[in-house]
Structure formats: structure tokens, C-alpha cells
Amino acid sequence: xxxxxxxGSLAAMAASGREGFVEGEDYRGIASLAVLIPVPETDxxxxxxxxxxxxxxVWRFRAALLMVLFAVLAGGVGSLGLFxxxxxxxxxxxxxxxxxARLRRSMEHHSITLKxxxxxxxxTDTHGRVELVNPVAEMLTGWRHxxxxxxxxxxxxCLVDEETRLRVHGxxxxxxxxxxxADQCDRHLLVAKDGTERAITHSVSSMYSDxxxx
Numbered sequence: 001x002x003x004x005x006x007x008g009s010l011a012a013m014a015a016s017g018r019e020g021f022v023e024g025e026d027y028r029g030i031a032s033l034a035v036l037i038p039v040p041e042t043d044x045x046x047x048x049x050x051x052x053x054x055x056x057x058v059w060r061f062r063a064a065l066l067m068v069l070f071a072v073l074a075g076g077v078g079s080l081g082l083f084x085x086x087x088x089x090x091x092x093x094x095x096x097x098x099x100x101a102r103l104r105r106s107m108e109h110h111s112i113t114l115k116x117x118x119x120x121x122x123x124t125d126t127h128g129r130v131e132l133v134n135p136v137a138e139m140l141t142g143w144r145h146x147x148x149x150x151x152x153x154x155x156x157x158c159l160v161d162e163e164t165r166l167r168v169h170g171x172x173x174x175x176x177x178x179x180x181x182a183d184q185c186d187r188h189l190l191v192a193k194d195g196t197e198r199a200i201t202h203s204v205s206s207m208y209s210d211x212x213x214x
Contacts, residue, residue, distance in 0.1 A: 111132070115135055121134045130148045130150065133148045142194050
């Protein structure tokens, strides 16, 4: 038999009575993993070994392969998520664009209708500031739509009593506060921007949205 060269060798471990799974060097000095099994009723010991590098090399390869597979899977999931997100964003923006286009067409339609009416029409916001002046109202008041936008209604639509010559105030504000229609059948004088006076009758009413707000 060969004498063990040092205590860390597999042979030395077997000679010292070690059993079971051990890690050491074989007779060539190569790091190995082994199982030491004593042979009953003899001084012999069976050593089943394999090189550590070879054993762990397989696991390293499998681990590397698994990491690559996980990386590919993660990349695929990320790409799929990105594709779904871009698809949803595209659908959202497409729907938003469609809604804006429909709203724009609706606003254009209503604007054309208001401008085509043969009577003067002035529309305001809920604070009584002018938002729209149709061509007839432009002619009567002397205010162009661009000039009147954002101004208080009573500055653009200036009324005086035909008999007393006093300013007529508050009709639009009262309608907005009371949510009612105000019809003025008495003749008032509309004072245009250039001072021209015209006898008119007028009415004020609230417009409501689909949600019932003014």
C-alpha cells in the first residue's frame, strides 16, 4: 500500500478511521470530494472520489445556464410589459384624440349655429364675462368678438332706460344667481361702443351642461 503523504489527503483520512463524506486531496494532490466506506472485517477502506473542479463545474454550468434563462425570461417579460404599456398608451391617446376631435366639431357646429342666427347673441361664463359675440351682436354693440372676450358683460352690452336715461344693471347676474330666465319686453337703449343708441328688447337665460351645471 501507499503511505499517505499528509493529513489532508484522502488516504490519510481513510487510514485514520474517517468515514462518510470528506473533502481532501487524492494521490495526485488534486482537490477532490470522496465518500470513505470501511470494508467490514478488514483493514481496508473503500474510497469513492471525484475531482472537486469537475463536480462543481457541472453545477456552475447549470447555474450559469439557469441565470441566462432567467435573464432571457425577465427580458421577455419586460419587453411584453413595455409592449402592453405602449399599446395601452396608444389606445388611450387615440381615444383622447377622438374625443377632442368630436368636441372640436361639436363646438364648431354650435359656434357656426350661433353666428348664423339673425339676432344678436352674447354668451358669458358663470362670472358674467364675455365668451362669444356673434356677428349681429358685433354690429349692434360695436365690439368685435376678439375685443369683447373676457370683458364684463355690462361693459360690452351697455343698456340705458329709454325714458330715464339711467343705466340698466344686473339682469345677467340675477339670472346666473337665480338660474331663471329673464325676459325684457320694455324698450331699452343699447349704447354701442361708438355711442350709437338703438332701441332693443332682450332676454337672458342660463345654459346647462349634461351634468346640470350652469
